Amino acid sequence: MFKGNNNSIMDKRKNKKSRRFKLFVYFIMFELFFSVATSPFIVYYGPFNTLKKMVVGAAMSSFKHQYLATLFLSNSQIEKIRNGDISTVPADTNSSDNSTQQQDLNNINTNLNDNSIELKKIQGKKFSGLMMVVHNPRMLKVGYSKLLGEQGEKTSTIAKEFNSIAAINGGGFTDKAQNSTATWTGTGALPIGIVMAAGNVIYPKEIADPNKKIAGDLVGITKNGVLIVGKYSLNELRKNQVTDAMTFGPILILDGITKNREDGVNIDNQGPAPRTAIGQRKEDGAILLLVIDGRQGLQIGATIKDVQDIMKQENAFNAINLDGGASTTMYYDGKVLNNPSGKFGERPIPTIFYVKK
DSSP states (O other): HHHHHHHHHHHHHHHHHHHHHHHHHHHHHHHHHHHHHHHHHHHHSSSOOOHHHHHHHHHSSSSTTTHHHHHHHHHHHHHHHHHOOGSSSOTTTTHHHHTOOOOOOOOOOOOOOOOOEHHHHHHOOOOOOOOESSOOOGGGEEEEEEETTTTOHHHHHHHTTEEEEEEEEEEBBBBBOOTTTOOOOOOSSSSSSOOTTTEEESOOOOOOOHHHHHSEEEEEEEEESSSEOOOOHHHHHHTEEEEEEEEEEEEEEEEEEEESTTEESSOSSSBBBOOOEEEEESSSEEEEEEEOOOOOOOOOOOHHHHHHHHHHHHEEEEEEEEEOOOOEEEETTTEEOOOSSSSSSOOOBBEEEEEEO
């Protein structure tokens, strides 16, 4: 009889523990569901502006993950978040928001005859990358896909076609697949802005008004090896003896002055991502080619401000951001040195900056 009572008491205790465990599991499941369900509203509509800008910027800088922002926000809301409140940008006596500032092309020393190339590692808290220093700026050229207008090619493929020793990906693009109305398909067919190579306009085929400023920020190299960044018309490019050029941005450093704003908008309007940038030192004219990996485990990538800081630390006198994300690639001596974030490795792109042998 006592044995039966003991068993009954033990069974009740087991049932009580089982109920408590189930309640605990249900509570955890509810908390997880509640967190997942409400987190987008906390991120996008909460008071955490830095987090909001980082998440939206990271989503919109990726073709495949833009739905993470567009599902919860209108286009106008997304633009407002990405542009940021410029009144909150702290004043900086060493920074400029003058988008009409003209670059001085006469204060870069390009007279040294050093054809060496250096490679160094770049390490941040949440990213890693590579800096390539090309000591002879006249070795820098613009390369492009042989199928430009129809399809892009990998950085390494274009680099080999132009018989180059080194290369990084170049300007951005907007395109669509053949027989499809879907844009941003990633085929690298149509570059944005202008493409110049060896003194010729490669894209577009015609410039309606050669005296009109070309839309967007330009980056290129003159006959004497000076890196140009800024807003130029085709005739201005020719007047300054620019032989190679492409379009992207924003400008990071102009004549030694960091650019905190571009056309009145905070330039750091995107979250962390893989990045590519190019700059030039004043003292020796060396070209700085930078790639930052991201979207891989704990290596989420760099912000525009991170890239600007790196260029500043490397004594860049002029510097500009290039296309990033899955496009980010550095090629050297027959190999891709970084880890492109695309699922299939290198991504087809329209243009590159390459170093001729």
